[in-house]
Amino acid sequence: MTATTTEADPAAAFPGYLECLAEADEYAAVEVAIGLLEAGVPAERVLLDLVAPAQAEVGERWARNDWSVAQEHAATHISERVVAAVTAYVGPRPTRGRIVVACMDGEWHALPARLVAEVLRLRGWQVTFLGASVPAAHLVSYLHRYDADVVALACALPMRLPYAHRMIEACRRSDVPVVVGGRGFGADGRWARVLGVPWAPDAPHAAELVADERALRTAPPDRLDHLADDEYASLVKRRGELIDSALADLRERVPSVRHYTPAQLDSTVSDLGYLLDFLGAALYVDDETLFTEFVEWLVTILTSRDVPAGAVGLTLDHYGRQLRDFPRAGRFLDRARVRVAELPDTADR
Structure with missing residues (x-):
């Protein structure tokens, strides 16, 4: 055309x-x-x-x-x-200081961050865009080699929040202020506040925030005392074991799974892992809505592809049994099971 x-x-x-x-x-x-x-x-x-x-x-x-x-x-x-x-x-020609823009480690949705970088560039900043999935160690090494006034970090998926916190802390240890953005921190930035980092809802607000050094330097402390219960760390250690047991449980309870093609099996394993990753992120910031909202989204995606979304409820049941010694995780899983049962698309499954 x-x-x-x-x-x-x-x-x-x-x-x-x-x-x-x-x-x-x-x-x-x-x-x-x-x-x-x-x-x-x-x-x-x-x-x-x-x-x-x-x-x-x-x-x-x-x-x-x-x-x-x-x-x-x-x-x-x-x-x-x-x-x-x-x-x-x-x-545009730079008339202001240097800003480094990067996506969190494991974050491959780079276009939203690129848009922020270009808006900052249009507003006169000298911008270095590092792109998708920047490992924390590599980012810190870059900051040590090249001066930066601010680091802007993007996260589109809440399951990356634990990694985001590590990157934020690594930048701060390099004495470079940080601003974050993206849907991964919540539509209202609630999880950025838990991590104790300034958050911008969009590119224009990010441009205003990076120009306010006082706001960047006076961020409140993180609110992560709940991590003392060690549930998040223990869940991460058991991730592989839990995925394997959940897949075996599905094969036993949903006979059609035994006849999945390799591609279908790969997708199923990925979904089982995503459930654990989002559960882990919810534990990290102590917010059940992070997990339940993902579960609702996953059911929507599966039903649009003619996948029996009731299998999500079965997997939540299985994870609940396996994590019966995890009080917070158990509550989050219980709430997610209730939401799945309430969804009309799963009522007959």
Whole structure:
């Protein structure tokens, strides 16, 4: 397809831009974005009012099983190319200090962090974007070699919060203030507050926060006294054993699992691990909603793919039996089982 004449409004351009992503037409997508710039729309608005919501829709289409993983990857690649084209068109020159932007170790959703990095760049900061999944040791080594005024860390998945806390503490030991963002810290930043780190809900707020050194340096202490019960650490140690026993239990109780293809088996093992990872993160920040919200999301994803979501309830039962000596984990699992039973899609399963 070819891009049509673009109105000077990202909302008006949105349907055509989304069609470019659906058709995997990189050149037309770039043309839409550049057309907005040429019509006088600020680059920041193009990034935040066109690229960002379009990428959110891409994720929703994948979640509904309307798009395959391949289609989602193609659209994300195009969005990254559009971001690069917008920044190159404007050609901002740094007039302020250096900010290092990175994704948490194990965090592969890099585009939201890239958008924050480019907004900071447009606002005059000298930005170094380290990309997805940066190990804590490598980040600290980089900070020791190159001066930075602030580190901005992104996390899209709450299950990475324990790793996020380690990275935050590692940066602070290097005497570099930290600001965090992303859905992984909760829609309202609640888990950032538990970890005792300043949180920004979006790129404009991040830009305001990094310019306020006092706010960055006066973050409240973390609230992690509950980790003294050792449930999180013990769960991590037993992760492999628990996955193996849960898979054996499913094979016994759900006969169809015995005939899964290798791909189906891999997906099942991944889901069993994700349940434990999100349970562990919930224990880390002592918030059952982190776990129950993931379980509800997982049921939605499974049912959209015609997978018996009732198996989630069976797995929660199994983990509850195996973790009967873990009081907090037991409460979280009980609450999640109740939510699964209440969901209409699982009522007859």
